[in-house]
Amino acid sequence: MSAVIPTEPVAASSAMRRTRSLSERLRYLWYLSRRSPLTLVGAAIILLVLIMIIAAPVIAPYNPDKVSLTARLLPPSAAHWFGTDEVGRDLFSRVVYGARASCGAAFMIVLISMSVGVLIGCFSGVVGGRVDTAVMRLMDVVLALPALVLAMALAAALGPSLFNSMLAVAIVRIPAYVRLARGQTLSLREQVFVKASRTFGASPLYILRWHILPNAMSPIIVQATLDLGGVVLIAAALSFIGLGAQPPTAEWGALVSSGRSYMLDQWWYATFPGLAILITAMGCNLVGDGIRDMLDPRLRGR
Numbered sequence: 561m562s563a564v565i566p567t568e569p570v571a572a573s574s575a576m577r578r579t580r581s582l583s584e585r586l587r588y589l590w591y592l593s594r595r596s597p598l599t600l601v602g603a604a605i606i607l608l609v610l611i612m613i614i615a616a617p618v619i620a621p622y623n624p625d626k627v628s629l630t631a632r633l634l635p636p637s638a639a640h641w642f643g644t645d646e647v648g649r650d651l652f653s654r655v656v657y658g659a660r661a662s663c664g665a666a667f668m669i670v671l672i673s674m675s676v677g678v679l680i681g682c683f684s685g686v687v688g689g690r691v692d693t694a695v696m697r698l699m700d701v702v703l704a705l706p707a708l709v710l711a712m713a714l715a716a717a718l719g720p721s722l723f724n725s726m727l728a729v730a731i732v733r734i735p736a737y738v739r740l741a742r743g744q745t746l747s748l749r750e751q752v753f754v755k756a757s758r759t760f761g762a763s764p765l766y767i768l769r770w771h772i773l774p775n776a777m778s779p780i781i782v783q784a785t786l787d788l789g790g791v792v793l794i795a796a797a798l799s800f801i802g803l804g805a806q807p808p809t810a811e812w813g814a815l816v817s818s819g820r821s822y823m824l825d826q827w828w829y830a831t832f833p834g835l836a837i838l839i840t841a842m843g844c845n846l847v848g849d850g851i852r853d854m855l856d857p858r859l860r861g862r
Contacts, residue, residue: 596850596853598846598849598850599846599847599849599850599851599853601843601846602842602843602844602845602846602847602848602849602850603843603846603847603850604843605839605840605842605843605846606843606844606847609659609663609840609843612656612659613659613660613663613664616656616657616659616660619656620650620652620653620656620657621650621652621653622649622650622652622653623653624649624650624653624654624656624657624810625649625808625810626648626649626650627647627648627649628644628647628648628649629647629648630648631644631648632644632645632646632647632648633645633646633822633826633829634648635826635828636828640652642655642828642832643826643828643829643832645815645818645819645829646818646822646829651815651828651829651832651833652832653810654810654815654833655810655812655815655832655833655836657810658810658811658812658815658833658836659812659836659840661722661805661809661810661811661812662792662795662796662811662812662813662836662837662840663792663840665722665725665726665795665804666788666791666792666795667788668726668730669726669729669730669733669791669795670733670784670787670788670791672726672727672730673729673730673731673732673733673734673736673737673787674737674780674783674784674787676730676734676737677733677734677735677736677737677738677740677741678737678738678741678773678776678780679741680695680734680738680741681737681738681739681740681741681742681743681744681745682741682742682744682745682768682772682773682776683764683768684696684738684742684745685741685742685743685744685745685746685749685772686745686749686764686767686768686772687764692742695738695742696738696739696742699734699735699738699739700735702731702732702734702735703735703736703739707732707733707794708794708797710728710732711725711728711729711731711732711794711798712728712798712801712803714727714728714731714732715728715729715798715803715804716803720802720803720804720806721804721805721806722799722804722805722806722809722811724803725795725798725799725803725804725805726795728798729791729794729795729798732794733787733791736783736787737780737783737784740779740780740783741776741780744772744775744776744779744780745772745776748771748772748775748776749767749772753771754767754771754772757770757771781851782848782851782852785844785847785848785851786844786845786848786849786852788844788848789840789841789842789843789844789845789848790841792837792840792841792844793837793841795813796811796812796813796816796837797813798813799811799812799813799814799817800813800814800816800817801817802817812833812834812836812837813833813837815829815830815833816830816833816834816837818830819831819833
């Protein structure tokens with residue numbers, strides 16, 4: 561005798577679960593908006609930047625590299641929302657496309673520095689001994705130098721380009737993640753479950769993979785989110801002094817550098833790319849603060 565499969569009740573229960581899940585998410589967003597409205601503001605800024613990065617060809621009304629000498633240095637208007645530059649290129653289009661270079665570079669810098677720094681810091685904390693001492697003394701040497709000055713020196717040695725500036729800033733940011741990951745590892749390796757794994761003969765790599773990394777990621781994610789804003793500023797600073805993105809690449813720091821010569825008469829040239837840098841960095845910091853409050857049990861109850 562064949563069994564009858566109740567397809568309709570199962571479909572109905574699945575729809576009910578989806579509805580319940582959606583309502584729970586909406587209630588959580590409402591709670592979050594009342595508890596931390598600045599976090600939602602930061603999330604809205606980050607979402608807007610992501611839309612600019614993904615849909616730049618749709619949003620931008622003009623080709624960002626199209627030259628029109630008859631329309632040079634026009635003020636903001638209905639035809640050109642942010643005005644034009646010294647060769648007639650539409651600044652709004654260049655700011656929109658500049659989000660890809662500036663924010664994409666910042667994301668890659670944080671991803672590289674976080675990945676390398678977390679692996680080195682966790683492994684150093686698990687192994688300990690002379691390896692840990694050697695790694696931390698090397699990190700102390702890097703941290704003893706000003707981050708921006710060291711990034712400028714590395715970018716100048718590698719050569720002026722967006723990729724080289726990304727690599728330079730990533731190298732400078734690695735020690736911060738190494739120290740954070742090592743501190744979390746030193747705290748976690750004294751826990752009972754790590755000692756039990758070591759007693760049963762688990763290797764340092766096994767302990768690192770299954771015990772240290774999963775439990776150490778919360779503060780590292782918060783640090784990475786907060787670091788995005790600072791990295792956007794550093795990358796823009798390198799492009800501003802000519803060590804980052806090179807013309808005609810649309811990048812926010814390079815746009816501010818080109819517009820500083822026209823600041824007195826054509827204020828819009830440097831103002832709108834500068835506002836894009838400021839708002840993006842502020843959004844990253846607001847989101848980072850919100851994530852820290854949500855992941856920190858000491859702050860969650862407030």
